[in-house]
Amino acid sequence: MKRLRWVAGAVVLAVLAGGGVAAATRDAPRPAGRYVTDDDGRALILHGFNTASSAKSTPDGLPELSEADVEREYRDMGTNFVRFLLQWRAVEPSPGTYDMKYLDKVAERIAWYRTRGYHVMLDMHQDLWGNGITPSKVAGNGAPQWATFMDGLPVAAGQPMWELYYLEPGVIRAFDNFWNTTGGHPDLMDRYARAWKAVADRFKDDPAVIGYDLMNEPWGGSVQGAAFETGPLAALYRKTIAEIRSVDPDSWIFLEPQAVGVNWGLPSALPYFDDPRGGPARIAFAPHLYPLPLDLGDDYTAGSREWTDRTLGWWRENILRTAERMKAPILLGEFGLDMTRPGAADLVERILDLTDENAMGRAYWSRDPGSWGPYDKGRAGPLVGVYARPYPRAVGGVPVRVVWDEKAVKLTITFDANETGPTEVYLPAATFPKGGEASLGTAAWDAGKRILTVTTKTSGRLDLVITPA
Ligand code: 9MR
Numbered sequence: 001m002k003r004l005r006w007v008a009g010a011v012v013l014a015v016l017a018g019g020g021v022a023a024a025t026r027d028a029p030r031p032a033g034r035y036v037t038d039d040d041g042r043a044l045i046l047h048g049f050n051t052a053s054s055a056k057s058t059p060d061g062l063p064e065l066s067e068a069d070v071e072r073e074y075r076d077m078g079t080n081f082v083r084f085l086l087q088w089r090a091v092e093p094s095p096g097t098y099d100m101k102y103l104d105k106v107a108e109r110i111a112w113y114r115t116r117g118y119h120v121m122l123d124m125h126q127d128l129w130g131n132g133i134t135p136s137k138v139a140g141n142g143a144p145q146w147a148t149f150m151d152g153l154p155v156a157a158g159q160p161m162w163e164l165y166y167l168e169p170g171v172i173r174a175f176d177n178f179w180n181t182t183g184g185h186p187d188l189m190d191r192y193a194r195a196w197k198a199v200a201d202r203f204k205d206d207p208a209v210i211g212y213d214l215m216n217e218p219w220g221g222s223v224q225g226a227a228f229e230t231g232p233l234a235a236l237y238r239k240t241i242a243e244i245r246s247v248d249p250d251s252w253i254f255l256e257p258q259a260v261g262v263n264w265g266l267p268s269a270l271p272y273f274d275d276p277r278g279g280p281a282r283i284a285f286a287p288h289l290y291p292l293p294l295d296l297g298d299d300y301t302a303g304s305r306e307w308t309d310r311t312l313g314w315w316r317e318n319i320l321r322t323a324e325r326m327k328a329p330i331l332l333g334e335f336g337l338d339m340t341r342p343g344a345a346d347l348v349e350r351i352l353d354l355t356d357e358n359a360m361g362r363a364y365w366s367r368d369p370g371s372w373g374p375y376d377k378g379r380a381g382p383l384v385g386v387y388a389r390p391y392p393r394a395v396g397g398v399p400v401r402v403v404w405d406e407k408a409v410k411l412t413i414t415f416d417a418n419e420t421g422p423t424e425v426y427l428p429a430a431t432f433p434k435g436g437e438a439s440l441g442t443a444a445w446d447a448g449k450r451i452l453t454v455t456t457k458t459s460g461r462l463d464l465v466i467t468p469a
Helices: 002-026 067-077 100-114 162-167 169-178 188-203 225-230 232-245 302-326 344-357 382-387
Strands: 047-051 081-087 119-125 209-213 252-255 283-285 330-335 360-364 391-395 397-405 410-417 423-426 436-438 442-446 451-455 460-468
Touching: 067 100, 067 382, 081 100, 081 360, 100 119, 100 188, 119 188, 162 169, 169 188, 188 209, 188 232, 225 232, 232 252, 283 302, 283 330, 302 330, 302 344, 330 344, 344 360, 344 382, 344 397, 391 397, 391 410, 410 423, 436 442, 436 451, 451 460
Parallel strands: 047 081, 047 360, 081 119, 119 209, 209 252, 252 283, 330 360
Antiparallel strands: 391 423, 397 410, 410 460, 423 451, 436 460, 442 451
């Protein structure tokens, strides 16, 4: 039964994706070679977590997280990035009023990351529009009640998967009113864009804040696919980019495609966006990856593993193609699964390899306690070992390829050196107990942070190989 279900799902996916997949195999795109950069212009390999799903339902919109949690995460896994969840309901509790106390509390949490050298991306999170749309116990979150207009349409309780609430008439109408495809609420998108301006104004000078993820997993309501992505979604992005740039010319802006379909490997139609900042654009593409067989409850084993691997291939090609059109670096903003299921650690490893090889940052969903997360009941689970992986967190040039060979205990970073600064490599204790040796340049080992800083030539293509000291 279960097998039938995913086979059916995969067939539907393959048929839907038909055109895109056929094109994909003819001219498989190459990694974009574009990177999110730090203040010195070094390429960043962003490696971290979504923090945290708990923010969706806390009354104050803050995740359940302490500074000790951040410290533990760094000690255990050496992450350098967090996709930090914000809630529009908390930013703008009533129309035009921005809650600066909430933003101060967000700033306090950002400081926990800043002192440990992290980059923070703020994510305006939503699922199923808002906390107001669903019967209680269902995880709708994000939009404030005042921006939720369901026009009396129902949302039936008891859906077997949370995503199915997206198909309920009340939820669809709430989105249609936001996108103003109903014609009844022309002000809502502007309000959203101005809420982002308030956030950007608050954080534009915070050196840890690398940028803004404008909307989590956009859903078009009754307008779907290319019509949605090039229509209302692009309109929202243009408005919001303009508002943010009116106060903050420097932070990166991360844009997500429609989630449904694209998360499974279908092509996105998201267009190129102009960045009015003056100077090179700082717009990045931030899709998610949730292979359909696993979404439907299967494991990364046997036949479903094969279909999942095909999905990863489609996803890679279609994402690279969209990023090329957008001329944008790529951040995989979410991937994740129940780590206690068979094959789960293998899939995470695969996705880490895929992102390394294709110049993408990544953020695992999510850093909440439980079977998906790194810790369960306070104890480290199987994810911690996989995620504590050697990686160059900043590169003094443009990376061409990063390859972690666990068997040989060898990390190879191929990059076109420029003059932006030294390369910093995180080396976990399990594989590099005494730190690392660099094949090129001069290296300094910080045993406390487990960072090897390598100063190399500043021009030409380099193969920097790191092996255990
Ligand atoms: O893991 C989350 C689950 O506990 C919630 O019920 C659900 C609805 O809020 O959201 C899940 O997280 C999703 C995230 O918000 C968006 N991308 C997919 C994530 C996993 O389903």
